[in-house]
Amino acid sequence: MWSLFTKRAPAVALTAPPRNAPDYLPLPDDGRFPVAGESHYQPALFAAARGQVAGQEFDEHLPVTAALTPEPENEWDHHAVRVDVLIDGKPFRVGYLPRELAAEYQPSLLALGERGFVGTCAARITGGGERFYGIYLHLSRPRDLQVALGLAEPFVARRVEGAVLLRNDWSCRVTQEHAHQDVLARYAPAPGGEPRAVIASLSFCRIGSGKYRGQEAIEVRLDGARVGELTHAMSQRYGDRVRALTGQGLSVTCAAFTIRTAKGVEVELRMPPGR
Incomplete structure (x- = not known):
């Protein structure tokens, strides 16, 4: 049995990646993502776990702090993001972000590095004993991370001259389509x-009618033609955001879908998160 699977110190010496002392910046940690290649860095994980064996349940996984360092010079993957664990304040490599995730996260981490920071996040170690150690990260989705770092607008996916396209995180139904079937056809x-x-x-x-008659609502148009409006509740939710953008002289657009139903053609918008 390898010594790294016992409670004795691992035989392989650990070497921290050479670097000047960085300024670490904690990142939003409301997601959960795997780390790739951790089987190649068992001594570092053993040291980070202090030789302990993690239990099967979440609360029994061993909490540590991970640091994320972009490696655009990596010869195998120019989008690589190295994952280190901090042991007594020093970073030791334990793997990499999976390739498809690294490509999404690296731009934000590079921008953070230009400000002199290395991002950190909460992480948990699994396994030990008769099993390989593993590790996963608590880290926000790439887009949410960009917003938190001030690299992207909270509700806007893209700006072009004179217009914005809103983020398309979740579905929002349109009402009053029944009065506009000639257009929707x-x-x-x-x-x-x-x-x-x-x-x-x-x-x-x-x-135009009902309990909220006369109050303001968000109108939905396709190629300039009205096809409905948002409910009063959804108009209240998004009104300030849309108004702020239109107040800048911008045309506000969003992704949408038309759907055939027994009642006719209906419209479903894709909108940013709620408040």
């Missing part, structure tokens, strides 16, 4: 086909 999916992708523009109108 031009955007209907093929019979029996998949929903049709379109781009909707958002402006403001007044609610």
Whole structure:
């Protein structure tokens, strides 16, 4: 049995990657992602775990702090992001972000490095004893990390001259489409086909009937033609954001889909997170 699977210190000496003392910056940690290649760095994980064996449950996994260092010079993957664990304040390599994740995270981490910081996040070690050690990270999604670091706008996915496209995190239904079936017929999916992708523009109108009659709502248009509006609740949720953007002279757009239903053609918007 390898010595690194016992409670004795591992036989392989650990060497911290050479670097000047960095300034570490904790990153948002509301996600969970794996680390790749950790089987090649068992001595470092043994040392970080202090030789302990992690239990099977989440609360029994061993908490540590990980540091994320982009490696654009990496000959195997120019998008690589190295994962170190901090042992007594010093970084020791324990693996890399999986290739598909590294490509999304590296730009933010490079921008952070230009400010003189190395990002850190909470992590947990699994395994030990008769099993290999493993490790996973608590880290926000790439887009949320960009927003937290001030590298992206919270609700805008893309800006072009005179217009913005909102983020498309979740679905938001449109109401009053029944009054605009003549317009929606031009955007209907093929019979029996998949929903049709379109781009909707958002402006403001007044609610014409019901409990909230006369109050402001967000109007939905396709190629300038009205096809409905958001409910009062959704208009309240997004009104300030849309108003702030239109107040800058910008056209506000979002991804949308048209759907055939028994009631006719309906519209589903893709919108940013709620408040």
